[in-house]
Amino acid sequence: MHEVDPAYMGLAFPEALSIAQWREQERKRLIPARQGIPSVERSARTDAIVSALDQLLANVRGETISLYWPFRGEPDLRAWMNTLIARGADCALPLVLAKGKPLGFRSWRAGEAIERGVWGIPFPSKGRDVRPTIVIAPVVGFDESGYRLGYGGGYYDRTLAVLQPKPFVIGVGFEQQRMESIRPQWHDIAMDAIVTEGRTVSCARAQTPDGASSANCR
16 A cells, blocks of 8 residues: 555656556556465465564564555465564554555554454554554565555555654565566655565665655665
């Protein structure tokens, strides 16, 4: 839920419209391909992602980590949340507070009450409002510069633009979702790292002279 449509930023000019249309075509290609991964293979790939995340986040004690409820074939990290809590972290899920506004975050652990929100995605009913220090966001697509293609709602970009202090942001997905470029715009915010079943891409963020976010990844 992170891409921005032209109306959101007032970008009603041909170049922005063509990028928005191209991104929508990419979503229509990438999402069914992800949903088509056999369940056994998806589980094995997710296990590899979890192993990589454990290496990246070796010490989580005292951290507040926002994850997500899996949707449309995304890696399912809910069982890993129990491990994070056992290691001393607090876990949270995002929720849509209002259309066109940044996300909120509520604490959650397995067994606690949930409600259905936007697109039917569950969110905590009675969790504490928290501010994450680490955000783990699913990707529809990603590129080598650490930019993330989402579902088109703009929520993650809006949220990451205003969260202070800045959290450490990790995009997670399968290697087959890699793109040459998402054709990032000035409002797109690069991840600090991308984790797939095959590798971890670390990105150093920097501000360009025009205020846009750029990334140097390896």
